[in-house]
Amino acid sequence: MPLILSVVYFSTLVGLALYGAHRLKMLVLYGRAMARPRPPAPPLDASAQLCVQLPIFNEPLVVEALLEKVTALRWPDAKWEIQVLDDSTDETTAIIDRWLRAHPAAAARVTHVRRASRDGYKAGALKHGMALSNAEFFAIFDADFRPEPDFFEQLMPHFAADDVAVVQARWEFANRRQSLLTRFQAVFLDAHFVVEQTARAAAGLFFNFNGTAGIWRRTALEDAGGWTSDTVTEDLDASYRAQLRGWRLVYLDQYAVASELPENLIAFKSQQRRWTKGGIQVARKSLRSVFAAKLPGRVKREAWWHLTIGVVHPLLVTFSILFVPYLWFAADQLGTWWYLANPAIVLLAGGAPVAFYVAGQFFQRREWREGVMWLLASPLLLSFGLALSVTLCAAFFEGLFSNGGEFVRTPKGGRVARSGNLLTRLRSRTFFTAVTVIEVALSVVLLNGAVFFGSHGHSDLAFALGLKGTGFMVVALLSASDLWPSFWRARV
Structure with missing residues (x-):
């Protein structure tokens, strides 16, 4: 038993360390990108025909603010239109109709599109809207995004090169300081939008359109096969x-569009579940083509790391399950190898992601005080990330063994928004309930391990186990309050 545990435990740590090393590589590429002089944007050509697509599904709290912002964009009047691709089944549709009647000047360029069914979900709505327009370029905004009037003026010049398929703006978060949960989310997401996207784009590696706050060239999207579900x-x-068809993507890390972070944990878990599940689905679909294509080796290698990042979550769950049993069997036999090899691997597996997360606070936003704060709070960052791993491990296996799936919207609208339709379907409530039960079980195991090793003089192990166990328990309790809000309110 000890030998098997040792092999599996260290194999898990080595896997985490490899993905940690990749995070360090991203930091190096980001540093190089920041050191390069930025070429000036080409002059603006305002002759292109644009279509703004707003895929909407049950967004009563935020849709009016979206319409106000999007109708204020600047572009020659005869050269752009707005499609509200409304698949809603609640009062959102009536809210949109009232807003359009109340703003006739803005409504003149707006088409309120209703489909007979929600086939293909967001992809289906975008595809349906595209067939209704002759526009050369399509800008896409999710319901919680708030573009400034100069959005087209900032992005469209980069289409001067004929091989550019997409120009993507960086996401910013208007409510990042709303709560501890939104602060955690902002740190995690900044690492992607500030460091990762910038690094890949500047190094000529494959990266991705983020689904919103960007513009597609129609011919590129059609050449790639269009939207699929x-x-x-x-x-x-x-x-x-x-x-893979030879088109380029452009990332504007210095230009951001404000958006909203979900303010309850189940909504955030649902968002991350979809991203992890979809990433693995795309890995299954695309990696074979990537490796078969005539691409530089570095592009192929980075595509592998990019699309398989979801592997980290089963590794984290395995680590959480094995940590206490491994220490239980090995605690009385800790030799030199433990004090040298284990900390080195753990530092790479855990320290590299922390550096990756904190870099976004230090370098892009110039939040030096915030960056130092998160550096000092790095154990909390790791604990929160580890506690989310149960949800994302399940999502990894969903993506590994299934294609497509329902596009579940992330509820937005501040504290007023709850998990809503995320939990109206029995399978969603069952999924998140099962995840919460597992989180509680892992917390109990880790906290018991903390008590045991603390009582035997291993204070460092007790601290690590206690922190990880507390992270699982806090995430489980916050999830439970979203799953059964009436139950918890009755006891507050």
Whole structure:
């Protein structure tokens, strides 16, 4: 038993360390990108025909603000239109109709599109809207995004090169300081939008359109096969198909569009579940084509790391399950190898992601005080990330063994928004309930391990186990409050 545990435990740590090393590589590429002089944008040509697509599904709290922002965009009047691709089944449709009647000047360029069914979900709505327009370029905004009037003026010049398929703006988060949960989310997501996207784009590697706050060239999207719904991340899928056809993507890390972070944990878990599931689906769909294509080896290798990042989550769950049993059997026999090899691997597996997360606070946003704060709070970051691993491990296996799936919207609208239709379907509530039970079980195991090793003089192990166990328990309790809000409110 000890030998088997040792082999599996260290294999898990080595896997995590490899993905940690890749995070360090991203930091190096990001540093190189920041050191390069930025070429000036080409002059603006305002002759292109544009279509703004707003895929909407049950967004009563945010849709009016979206319409106000999008109708204020600047572009020659005869050269652009807006499609509200409304698949809603609640009061959102009536809210849109009232807003359009109340703003006739803005409504003149808006088409309120209703489909007979929600086939293909977001991808299906975008595809349906595209068939209704003759536009050369399509800008896409999710319901919680708030573009500034100069959005077209900032992005469209980059289409001067004929091989550019997409220009993507960086996401910013208007409510990043709303709560500890939104602060955690912002740190995790900044690492992607600030460091990762910038690094890949500047190094000429494959990266992805983020589904919103960007513009597609119609001919590129059609050449890549258009929108498809055989994955739940149609944006990632279309990006890879376009780049395999020779098209380029442009990322504007210095220009951001404000958006909203979900303010309850189940909504955040649902969002991350979809991204992880879809990433693995795209890996299954695209990696074979990537490796068969005539591409530089570095592009192929990075595509592998990019699309298989979801592997980290089964590794983290395995680590959480094995940590206490491994220490239980090995605690009385800790030799030199433990004090040298184990900390080195753990540092790479855990320290590299922390550096990756904190870099976004230090370098892009110039939030030095915030960056130092998160550096000091890095154990909390790791604990929170580890606690999310149960949800994302399940999502990994969903993506590994299934195609497509329902596109479940992430509820937005501040604290007023709850998990809503995420939990109206029995299978969603069952999924998140099962995840919460597993989180509680892992917390109990880790906290018991903390008590045991603390009582035997291993204070360092007790601290690590206690922190990880507390992270699982806090995430489980927050999830439970979203799953059964009336139950918890009655006891507060």
